[in-house]
Amino acid sequence: MAEAKTDPIATRHAYGDALVALGEAHEDVVALDADLAVSTQSIKFGKKFPDRFFNCGAAEAGMMSMACGLAATGKVPYASSFAVFASGRSYDQVRLGIAHNELKVRIGASHGGVSLGEDGASHQMIEDIALMRAMPKMQVIVPADYNQAYRAVVDSYERIEEPLYMRFGRPSTPIVYGEIPETLGDGVDVLREGKDISFFACGHMVWRALEAAETLASEDGVEAEVLNVAVVKPLATEAVIDSLAKTGVGVTAEEHRVTGGLADAIREAAAEQHPVPVFALGMNDEFGISGTGEACMEHFGLTAAGIVDRAREALLLKPIVSHPPIHGSGASGSGAPPAR
Amino acid sequence: MHLKPVPDPEASALAAQEPSIAELERYATILRINCVRMLAVAKSGHLDSSLSAADIVAALYYRELRHDPTKPDWPQRDRFVLCKGHAAPIQYAALAEHGYFPRQDLMGLRKIGSHLQGHPDMNRTPGVEVSTGSLGQGLSMCVGICLALRLDGLQDTAQVFGLLSDGDCQEGETWEGAAAAAHFEVPNLTAIVDYNHLQTDGTTEEVQDTGDVRAKFEAFGWDSIEIDGHDMEAIVEALQRSRTLRKPAALVCQTKKGRGVSFMEDRFGFHGKPPSQEQAEEALEELEAKLAEQDEALAAGGGGE
Numbered sequence: 001m002a003e004a005k006t007d008p009i010a011t012r013h014a015y016g017d018a019l020v021a022l023g024e025a026h027e028d029v030v031a032l033d034a035d036l037a038v039s040t041q042s043i044k045f046g047k048k049f050p051d052r053f054f055n056c057g058a059a060e061a062g063m064m065s066m067a068c069g070l071a072a073t074g075k076v077p078y079a080s081s082f083a084v085f086a087s088g089r090s091y092d093q094v095r096l097g098i099a100h101n102e103l104k105v106r107i108g109a110s111h112g113g114v115s116l117g118e119d120g121a122s123h124q125m126i127e128d129i130a131l132m133r134a135m136p137k138m139q140v141i142v143p144a145d146y147n148q149a150y151r152a153v154v155d156s157y158e159r160i161e162e163p164l165y166m167r168f169g170r171p172s173t174p175i176v177y178g179e180i181p182e183t184l185g186d187g188v189d190v191l192r193e194g195k196d197i198s199f200f201a202c203g204h205m206v207w208r209a210l211e212a213a214e215t216l217a218s219e220d221g222v223e224a225e226v227l228n229v230a231v232v233k234p235l236a237t238e239a240v241i242d243s244l245a246k247t248g249v250g251v252t253a254e255e256h257r258v259t260g261g262l263a264d265a266i267r268e269a270a271a272e273q274h275p276v277p278v279f280a281l282g283m284n285d286e287f288g289i290s291g292t293g294e295a296c297m298e299h300f301g302l303t304a305a306g307i308v309d310r311a312r313e314a315l316l317l318k319p320i321v322s323h324p325p326i327h328g329s330g331a332s333g334s335g336a337p338p339a340r
Numbered sequence: 341m342h343l344k345p346v347p348d349p350e351a352s353a354l355a356a357q358e359p360s361i362a363e364l365e366r367y368a369t370i371l372r373i374n375c376v377r378m379l380a381v382a383k384s385g386h387l388d389s390s391l392s393a394a395d396i397v398a399a400l401y402y403r404e405l406r407h408d409p410t411k412p413d414w415p416q417r418d419r420f421v422l423c424k425g426h427a428a429p430i431q432y433a434a435l436a437e438h439g440y441f442p443r444q445d446l447m448g449l450r451k452i453g454s455h456l457q458g459h460p461d462m463n464r465t466p467g468v469e470v471s472t473g474s475l476g477q478g479l480s481m482c483v484g485i486c487l488a489l490r491l492d493g494l495q496d497t498a499q500v501f502g503l504l505s506d507g508d509c510q511e512g513e514t515w516e517g518a519a520a521a522a523h524f525e526v527p528n529l530t531a532i533v534d535y536n537h538l539q540t541d542g543t544t545e546e547v548q549d550t551g552d553v554r555a556k557f558e559a560f561g562w563d564s565i566e567i568d569g570h571d572m573e574a575i576v577e578a579l580q581r582s583r584t585l586r587k588p589a590a591l592v593c594q595t596k597k598g599r600g601v602s603f604m605e606d607r608f609g610f611h612g613k614p615p616s617q618e619q620a621e622e623a624l625e626e627l628e629a630k631l632a633e634q635d636e637a638l639a640a641g642g643g644g645e
Contacts, residue, residue, distance in 0.1 A: 030487075030488075030491070051491065052491065054487060054524065056516075056520055057519070057520075057523075059513075059516035059519065059520070061476075061477075061480070061512075061513040061516060062480040062483075062513055062516030062517050062519075062520055063480075064480075065477045065478075065479075065480030065481045065483075065484065065513065065517065066480050066481070066483050066484035066487065066517075066520060067484060068470060068477075068480075068481050068484060069470065069480070069481040069482060069483060069484020069485040069486075069487070069488065070484040070485070070487055070488045071484075072462065072469060072470045072481070072484070072485065072488075073484070073485045073488030073489060073492075074488060074492070075488045075491065077484075092474055092477075093474075093477055093480075093513070096471060096472075096473065096474045096477065097470070097471070097477055097481060100461075100471055101462055101463060101470065101471050102463065
């Protein structure tokens with residue numbers, strides 16, 4: 001097991017490091033990339049296991065179908081590229097060849113969101129969580145930091161037999177988990193307890209949500225609960241509803257469109273089981289833009305200050321009278337009807 | 341060119357028999373009859389696309405493929421991928437005739453409760469290696485299978501045969517797969533193109549000319565030949581030759597869509613359209629007459645090569 005990181009580091013490095021560990025532990029693990037092996041860090045696996053590494057060049061569709069063929073013949077392929085190509089460019093290949101066949105393929109989607117920065121809108125994928133969440137049989141993981149990402153990748157080998165989409169980021173981001181967590185669990189971790197408002201965040205927005213909670217506590221005397229939703233699908237609804245039942249209002253934060261992603265996953269659960277206001281912070285009906293990663297995040301308000309602003313608006317609209325939650329069947333797949 | 345020896349893995353029961361060319365032609369007729377019957381009942385599907393591939397599929401399943409219906413996941417088996425998944429009926433007919441599932445299942449094609457989906461489904465139908473139906477994906481899937489076989493030390497044992505349509509050759513991803521096969525130097529891949537020149541909206545020349553497909557594969561670094569896709573002797577010879585090559589092999593088969601049914605053969609307008617009751621009867625009459633003729637010739641001792 002690798003050592004936990006303490007200094008800021010990109011989650012994509014966890015993909016590369018964990019992939020090597022998986023290669024050592026399991027002979028059937030193979031990796032594919034599409035000429036971005038240095039960026040996605042799959043190069044580490046490629047150097048260590050050249051026979052089990054296939055660089056497909058800038059041909060992501062072909063890469064995903066090759067992953068399908070490899071998995072259908074008993075291998076466990078990890079296929080990586082930028083999120084925009086790993087989901088959008090090759091959607092049909094992932095859909096039929098991988099998801100429909102329920103094959104054990106893991107997609108490592110790096111450079112998710114606008115924080116990849118300078119390359120701009122063409123490369124800033126802000127709808128992949130929505131695409132992959134809608135795809136039947138596909139599970140979606142968005143780890144919060146290096147340490148959780150490492151755990152997610154190592155566990156991905158045995159977590160499920162069905163396909164997984166894992167989203168990583170380009171920039172170095174602060175560490176949220178002091179250790180490499182023992183497990184990814186059901187994918188929803190309460191990182192800070194609070195009674196006034198629930199923050200649901202994933203990926204790069206988790207550390208910002210913790211910072212926002214700090215600000216609210218010191219400036220407004222508001223106790224925000226912070227939940228890291230690393231597994232966006234299937235959503236562990238029980239943890240989500242428990243928090244909303246306690247606080248009565250929520251704010252979601254993601255580096256992604258507010259449509260179809262984390263926001264809608266939380267809202268779907270809330271609407272069915274505990275209808276309270278849930279406000280979304282994310283990308284609105286707009287594409288990304290060129291700039292440094294941090295400047296892009298600031299441009300679109302994807303910051304701790306952005307979460308604080310959204311929380312203050314939300315608190316004004318928080319219902320005064322609360323009612324008990326309508327608990328569903330627990331960790332059902334998002335979009336599944338509640339148990340009757 | 342260096343040739344690799346043809347391996348002789350543990351033979352399955354079926355591999356023991358080796359049908360003659362005349363017998364293979366008869367089997368192709370049987371597969372065609374099955375397709376017409378299936379489509380007449382299903383009232384949906386791609387009949388003419390299945391018929392153009394009948395001779396190729398018969399050559400594969402009855403002679404060239406090393407497979408064992410009693411052990412569909414025998415690791416040393418050859419793989420067949422129907423890249424042109426819309427021709428599923430022809431593969432289903434071959435699988436049923438070989439006992440992968442009961443023949444009567446064929447009549448459930450495209451119906452709720454049947455395992456025979458509109459396009460091949462690896463998780464439902466025994467003998468289907470991988471699900472297909474979205475054109476362009478199959479060849480890259482075949483490359484992935486070849487790479488896995490290489491890691492398992494089986495690349496000189498198991499051959500992977502992909503059957504593509506001209507529509508597949510219009511899809512860009514097919515050429516990603518072609519490039520990958522050459523780059524990774526897979527020696528056990530045979531891409532068979534059922535080049536019937538007809539697609540949904542017209543002839544391939546009118547819709548989007550696929551041009552010299554043989555030359556295209558050659559330019560991608562493949563061994564590439566063109567044959568008559570209804571000449572059983574040529575098909576068998578080309579399939580066997582492809583197995584001995586140390587590079588991926590393309591067999592561009594010039595075929596006629598709807599082959600074997602006169603009113604449909606090489607005619608535009610039947611793609612994805614099931615036969616009417618009258619059309620099915622007419623087609624069956626012609627094919628059954630052909631079968632009787634073939635039976636007679638074989639009985640008279642014309643089956644030798």
